[in-house]
Amino acid sequence: MWLVILLVVFASALAVPSLVLFVETLAALNPYRDLLRTGPPSSAGTVAIVIPAHNESVGVLPTLSDLRPQLQEGDRLLVVADNCTDDTAEVAAHAGAETLVRNDLSKIGKGYALAHAIAHLRDAPPEFVLFVDADCRVQDDVVPRLKQMSARTKRPVQACFLMVAPSKAAVDHRVAEFFWLIRNWVRPLGLAGLGFPVQLMGTGMIFPWHVILKAPLAHGNLVEDLKLGLDLAADGHAPAFYPFVVGTSEFPMTKKGTDSQRQRWIQGHISVIAGLIPKYLLRALLTCNAGLLALTLDALVLPFSLFLPLLALSLVASLAFLLLGFTTPAIISAANILIVALALVLSWLKFGREVLPAREVGSAAASLIKRLTFYGRLYFGRKASSWIRTDRSEKD
Template identity: 40%
Template sequence: MAHLLNAFFLTLNAALAIPTAIYSVEVASGMLLRKRAGIQPGARRPQVAIVVPAHNEASVIGPTLAALHAQMQPDDRIVVVADNCDDATAQIAREAGAEVVERFNTELRGKGYALDAGISYLRDNNPPECVLIVDADCRLSAGSLDLLSKQVAETEKPAQAVYLMSAPEGAPLETHVAAFAYVIKCLARPLGVSRLGLPTQLLGTGMAFPWKALASVDLANGHLAEDLKLGLDLAQNGYAPYLCEDALVTSEFPISKEGLQAQRSRWENGHLSMVWSAMKMLFRPGGMRRPGAVVLGLDMIVPPLSLLLLLLMASSFATILVALILGDVGGLEFTLLNLALFGTASFAGWLRYGRDILPASDFVHIASYAFSKVPLYVNKLILRRKHTGWVRTERDQTESTSELRS
């Protein structure tokens, strides 16, 4: 019996060592390796069409469009897809000078379907050289439009801007914990991957594509992680995305607890769905054919950090318990090594990127934040409940929740 338990926990810890090692290497590479050469001076700047998918975004879309117009050249254009909107999103977009596609479909709902409608519109109306996708509640920093489009023209591959989300003033403590996890996911790890010269995940906004790349994939889906799915699909077609370190897109976390929970649930449910997709891709015949897809697949099997922390803690507790009861410590060194790698990488990431986001005095809340996610993981991993479609985040405490789920 002792040998069987020891073998089981060795296998479990070996499996957890894979995402833990990937996570640690990515964080370390971003800190230790030099920034790679950017776009060469004088690089050609292609024509750009900016697609803004929107579902009931009347409260935020005006300033977003104004900020985008400030970076556009005369032959650029903005296409707003007002998807299943029952507010003034379309009217505000038209008044701001955007081309507007209004889409109404009570069955096929979600950002993927909105993007497909925008690309179909462009296909029939003078397709551009480059397409940039920006969410309605995001801001593209000055100069980023040029940087992204020039990288696309030079590499003929999709380009992803650095995407940062901040906790608004007055946000609860758990928002700051979430913001720290997000900066690791969307800054520390992508920087490491980029400085290794490897492709990176798409992050849902601040994404630029050569037209022929988008023409190679089917965007029409209601997946909650349509960005991860799109990146993997593109990589399998030979168009793996690469980070553009100097381009930046920003937004804010919702201030309300309900809004934050809805947003994190959407992201993590989508991510967990893509973990299985990545694993199936890696192990099926021919899955290793495209190196870019392999890189994205390996990166994708790193679960959300709160889940990885929970798994490592559970594995450590069980391994220590077995060692105390049976006197067999064969798997103990392995599980402690995993915890040490995870803790060291996370602490190093906090020192470099997170000290202004999460004070050291609040570290004690990280574990409680992770445990608060247990119901979400039970629903997804054990009960296998699925969610698709638009899930619009409640951004403040006064705005009423407007969610569409299929």
């Protein structure tokens, strides 16, 4: 009997992120109400663009070429070469960026690089700070539009950041691109439409100086963006979503790069849920902070590469007990599968048909089912590195 109770608890726990995903998807289907274009870009104050880079001597050049033409008088373009073993600092300096070199192997993580940049900017602080990853391509009006939006809302602002499949990529990559589209486009769109803040995405995020100055950045958390967004929401500076500007990065081509990247996301997300979500949830309830509550619930939606195997495991175990006459676990598990599947179908119909054409849906589903057990093992493997350069070479 206690096994049945545990299974009911497990299935019920999965029902929370399943419902959150479904509600966010439904909300994204209609135009959201309070994210209007702000008109032509205009100067809204000085900005320091900070690019944290770890062994990115090749990837940083296209990013710098996208950003440099968008600088206005008084703006700064700063690359933090963090624990690099290549010539990232020299390449960035030659390309016209201000460079900082940080070498401290006792403190490894993107958060430490960001904190180092903020400490450097204290002597001549800008009005805004924009973080952009070293391998991220951005459109030509990202900087002025984000400055304008942050000035208007007086809040941190997150642009839309998407991962895209490389050219000639296998169907696995297009499935991953579709799931990323849900994570960073559909769900934030739904949250914004409901009047809630959104999670930070690690790149394309701008902050008023007084907000980022006090933010807790110096840590090695694997998902520093997720933690930062929750911390800011707890302090009354919840991020807004501005989907009219887009940044993109490519998924790794190699299996090694893809697996290590996915492992970091899963392990980091799980660590936040296990160690921090109860604290954020309690604070949201005690302070009646609706924005923090929304982001806390949103954070419970695991990466699909772990979420889907857990849903499948719950259903299979429930069906086994159904043969013994216990129906409750099966009902809850089947309902979870149904609403998640419906959310995926609605997302694909509205947003994903260009990413994953109808002719490839069948092979994509077969590939996904084949890899479910592998995805489920990723978290339980060896601990992921806190910050490594993603392998984007052409061959395994």
